[in-house]
Amino acid sequence: MSTPTTEHENLFIDGAWTPSTGRDRIEVIDPSTEQRLGSVPAATTADVDAAVTAARRALPAWSALDNAERAKALHRLAEALEQRGADMARTVSQQNGMPIAVSAGLEAGFPPLLLRYYADLVADQPRSTRRTGLLGGQIDVVRKPIGVVGVIVPWNFPQTLSMMKIAPALATGNTVVVKPSPETVLDSILLAEAIIEAGLPAGVINIVPGGAEVGSHLVTHPGVDRIAFTGSTATGRTIAEQCGRLLRPVSLELGGKSATIVLDDGDIAGSMEDLFKATLLNNGQTCFLGTRVLAPRNRYSEIVGTLAGLAAAATIGDAVDEATMIGPMVNPRQRDRVEGYIARGKSEGGTVVTGGARPDRPGWFITPTIFSDVTNDAVIAREEIFGPVLTVIAYDSDDDAVAIANDSAYGLGGSVWSTDPERARAFAERIETGTIGINGYNLDPGAPFGGVKDSGLGREWGPEALESYVELQSIYL
Numbered sequence: 001m002s003t004p005t006t007e008h009e010n011l012f013i014d015g016a017w018t019p020s021t022g023r024d025r026i027e028v029i030d031p032s033t034e035q036r037l038g039s040v041p042a043a044t045t046a047d048v049d050a051a052v053t054a055a056r057r058a059l060p061a062w063s064a065l066d067n068a069e070r071a072k073a074l075h076r077l078a079e080a081l082e083q084r085g086a087d088m089a090r091t092v093s094q095q096n097g098m099p100i101a102v103s104a105g106l107e108a109g110f111p112p113l114l115l116r117y118y119a120d121l122v123a124d125q126p127r128s129t130r131r132t133g134l135l136g137g138q139i140d141v142v143r144k145p146i147g148v149v150g151v152i153v154p155w156n157f158p159q160t161l162s163m164m165k166i167a168p169a170l171a172t173g174n175t176v177v178v179k180p181s182p183e184t185v186l187d188s189i190l191l192a193e194a195i196i197e198a199g200l201p202a203g204v205i206n207i208v209p210g211g212a213e214v215g216s217h218l219v220t221h222p223g224v225d226r227i228a229f230t231g232s233t234a235t236g237r238t239i240a241e242q243c244g245r246l247l248r249p250v251s252l253e254l255g256g257k258s259a260t261i262v263l264d265d266g267d268i269a270g271s272m273e274d275l276f277k278a279t280l281l282n283n284g285q286t287c288f289l290g291t292r293v294l295a296p297r298n299r300y301s302e303i304v305g306t307l308a309g310l311a312a313a314a315t316i317g318d319a320v321d322e323a324t325m326i327g328p329m330v331n332p333r334q335r336d337r338v339e340g341y342i343a344r345g346k347s348e349g350g351t352v353v354t355g356g357a358r359p360d361r362p363g364w365f366i367t368p369t370i371f372s373d374v375t376n377d378a379v380i381a382r383e384e385i386f387g388p389v390l391t392v393i394a395y396d397s398d399d400d401a402v403a404i405a406n407d408s409a410y411g412l413g414g415s416v417w418s419t420d421p422e423r424a425r426a427f428a429e430r431i432e433t434g435t436i437g438i439n440g441y442n443l444d445p446g447a448p449f450g451g452v453k454d455s456g457l458g459r460e461w462g463p464e465a466l467e468s469y470v471e472l473q474s475i476y477l
């Protein structure tokens with residue numbers, strides 16, 4: 001099995017290790033240590049062409065298989081990934097700074113779980129169903145795959161975000177071309193090894209690591225039938241425009257600036273672990289985090305104090321250290337961007353209660369930062385920072401809290417905190433967001449996940465995700 005410190009010579013296209021047509025390489029640096037981890041060839045647009053051709057070639061046979069046969073293949077891939085779980089978690093953490101305790105669950109654990117889930121959902125699903133129409137005739141409604149799916153993902157949860165797309169796409173008979181982010185390419189080598197070991201037919205999954213140019217080529221490729229994207233809102237808009245012109249189906253999981261709403265009876269101090277997961281998971285480099293904390297004005301200083309305690313107590317360290325709660329930013333550009341927001345928050349009158357510094361150690365770290373004295377119109381309350389920075393905003397009534405929470409371009413995650421779960425549950429429905437938790441944010445792949453407003457289009461996860469990879473054909477008998 002590969003270690004993450006090796007140099008890889010080939011791309012994974014058409015079921016085989018294939019040399020790139022180009023000479024460029026993508027190098028990966030460990031953000032915890034600033035040491036080089038390894039490299040892979042950078043895919044070219046010609047490599048994307050080869051990958052799409054392979055996926056198209058694989059499509060007829062893969063889509064013609066019985067659902068049960070495809071399900072067996074997905075279970076085999078799940079098993080091969082489970083065997084590589086520890087390697088996968090370490091490889092992801094070394095590349096993007098995700099604390100290993102998080103990657104063990106989310107990056108090693110979720111992908112096989114998703115494969116098995118979608119395999120079981122489709123295993124005994126009929127290819128078509130017959131119904132009597134409104135006018136009395138018989139109709140067969142046939143479920144067909146859409147075709148070749150282009151999968152484009154960011155670096156923050158590279159394996160799970162890929163598998164959220166690959167698993168339902170494959171289960172419904174599509175084939176895929178995956179474009180990982182340049183920051184996280186070594187984990188895709190482990191995925192390719194698992195695909196080979198599982199004996200998936202050649203071309204069903206192809207992997208082309210590269211940047212925006214390669215991604216854009218995939219989005220607009222005439223051989224691609226659907227795009228599944230996770231990433232920033234800016235890139236999502238560009239992709240949506242391109243897909244709009246092509247009338248190409250697209251799903252978009254984009255940025256967020258969600259609200260953690262503490263109701264006047266909310267007890268955050270009693271659930272520090274849940275609070276951490278809902279606000280600072282993965283060093284703040286997580287799309288659904290509730291980074292705007294809304295506090296009742298008469299409890300404002302108490303809640304600021306609780307959050308400051310949470311941030312100050314978080315163990316900062318190398319991402320592969322089991323004790324680490326806060327790892328580094330993925331790269332120096334991201335670290336500088338987060339620092340820029342911290343400076344902006346101060347210049348707008350915000351107070352840094354704790355954090356906002358670079359710890360004295362190698363790596364691109366920022367200490368978790370709590371801002372008080374911030375209103376919802378501050379830049380740090382409106383824009384996605386994608387780092388460990390929380391802003392605490394005061395509100396005067398439940399209605400005021402709803403108005404502030406909904407006064408955002410985004411709507412992806414968030415949480416409501418109350419000792420009265422029914423009150424919190426009713427409150428949650430008033431928030432314009434695709435997902436929201438009560439007294440925590442325990443997301444679950446069994447239910448639809450996605451955003452409203454600038455946070456995206458479409459839903460992943462749950463049985464609902466299958467529908468977005470299916471084309472329906474009505475045959476009037």
Ligand code: NAD
Pocket residue numbers: 152153154155156157161179180181182210211212213214215216217219230231232233234235236238239252253254255256286287384386412451455456
């Ligand atoms: P990004 O948009 O810069 O890049 C995402 C992916 O798109 C990368 O693979 C990149 O190479 C590729 N890409 C860039 N330009 C492209 C183009 N023009 N055409 C095609 N592909 C292109 O995002 P990022 O900075 O890598 O990731 C962080 C962002 O992702 C944050 O905004 C975060 O909120 C978002 N995100 C959203 C979710 C969600 O589920 N909603 C989950 C994780 C991350």
